Amino acid sequence: MLLKSLRSLFTVLALPLILAMGLGLSATAYAVDDQTSQQMATATTSDADLWRAVQSGESGYTTEKGVEGGVLINVSAIEGTNIKNEYLTPAMALAVVGVFGAFLLFFLVNGPSKLSHGFSGKMVLRWTKADIWLHWLLAISCMALIFTGLNIMLGKHVLQPYVGTGIWASLIYGSKTIHDYVGPLFIISWALCVVKWMPLQTFKMYDLKWFLVVGGYINFGPFKGKHPDSGFANAGEKMWFWTLTFFGLFISVSGIMLVLPALDLPREASMAALLIHGISAIILIAFTIVHIWMATVLSEGGMECMKSGYCDENWAVQHHNLWYDEIKENGTLQYKE
Template identity: 50%
Template sequence: MKRMMVLLQCMLLTAFAAKAMAASGELQPQQWQPIEEIAIAGDIPEFRGMPISPELPVIDPVVAPNYLDALAPATFWSGMLTYSFFGMIAVLSLFVVLNGKSKLAGGFSGNKVDRWSGMDIFVHWLGGIACLFLIATGLIMGTGRFLLEPNMGASHWIGVINSSVSLHDMMAWPFIVGWLVMVIKWMPKQMPESCDLAWFGKAGGYLNFGSFKGQHPDAGFANAGEKLWFWTFAIGGAIIVGSGLVMMFPSLVETKDAANLSLLLHLVCAVILGAFAVVHIFMATVMSEGGMECMVTGKCDENWAKQHHNLWFEEVQKR
């Protein structure tokens, strides 16, 4: 575990260094307004592409108005980002108060079962911690103009938003590494099974009232809820990574339409993944008794395995 923490520190230092080197280089123009330096003997170099007239620029006819219309209401996207994250926290908090936690029917047995490897734990926290930073800085970038800026001085706001943008860009790299390794490494265990629909039908056994109380539906290594989160993370993560890279490196696309579409997709996926991330964190830390231990030690209690992943536990016992 100590080696993994050292590796994580090295990766973060590398990201900081790369960010600093990028910041020290020459600023590059946006790809849709290239700047060309034309050297003329005996004269001041001419910069073509820079606006030289005080008149308003002509609107690029190739820009699709649909993208602009979708991005135009900044307050709408600010609200969507806020409600998807903080709204989900409020809903789940109320659910826990009314429903209670999912306790182990037989309590903790004290016997441990190996569930995750050291590499699994490392990439989970590498991507997970980076994801939390991305969510926090993304919320500031998307909502701070309306929620934070009016309550602080202009100089303070400039420092906050500039720091958030820099940290957001830096945390993208460990997130990409964690996301890619998790998707490739865990995909074989996330395929649909015949028991998945029944798991949803019994709400995963997490409801503590009515006919749902005491239900413990069958599940393999990953239950249906975890699979839903995995595929949302895998597909949504691919879109958010691709669109994010376009915004970090505009030269990857050739038109404003592509850049605007990337921003729109980034916002949509941020809303979806933000809400799912809250559910994932709640299920691991609050709802499921004994669940957090899995991604801290790599082991789980036998009774936890029997109650939440009985089909997988039976396979482990046969080995």
């Protein structure tokens, strides 16, 4: 009887304890599950925030000591590349094909600007030997940069699909190497030309008329036979000179920024330099094509000036009459012996 009473008492005391322990374990398990879910949600949110920060170009922490070492994705580089591919590359192609095509059409319709009185046979000194060497040094380096730059920008669209992988690799590597090493030669010759020829390039009021009659190059209509006044340099040559001066400066400074890794520039500065370099190149390429057409094919007798330094006297009178009158008056007129 006593033993039965003790078992009943134990049951009464133990049952609540067991129930309490069961409820406690259940609550603990639920709490753990809830905490785990919260941690997983927090981790997911944290990962998403981290990825958004990486994509937006935010800088993190790293042991790398270089500029922007903590930036995994550079947004400005991506945007700059898109601008180059979507705008600069087509504009460069248009500058080459469009400007060259326009002048070719003009030449086929209009023909060259002939000397009204033909060649006199008397040659007048116009450029010194130093000027000629300086001109060709600048011209050759400029053309080398133009052709290699065009291959770097447009070659993958124009050449790469039609040549083998090995040939294309050699072409693009050669273009990049030549471009980098010819650059300093261009900068030096450009600076010397700017300093030496700047006094001859100031605009005058009579230059406006040169533009109004298209320099006297039109062989038909009301402009035919109109030869505007011009000094040593005509208005078109002055425009070319100042375009070369300013955009030559931009292309030189940006080029230096791109080829000197020791500068350790931020990616934004490098991308800005690349875009400025490309824009300046497009403008200079367009004006170079114009300059070559105007000085050679469209001007009868014009090429001789930069071959020997002398020009025909009738050419000087027709295209640079004010300069001819000046040297004739002050006694500096020199004929080729």
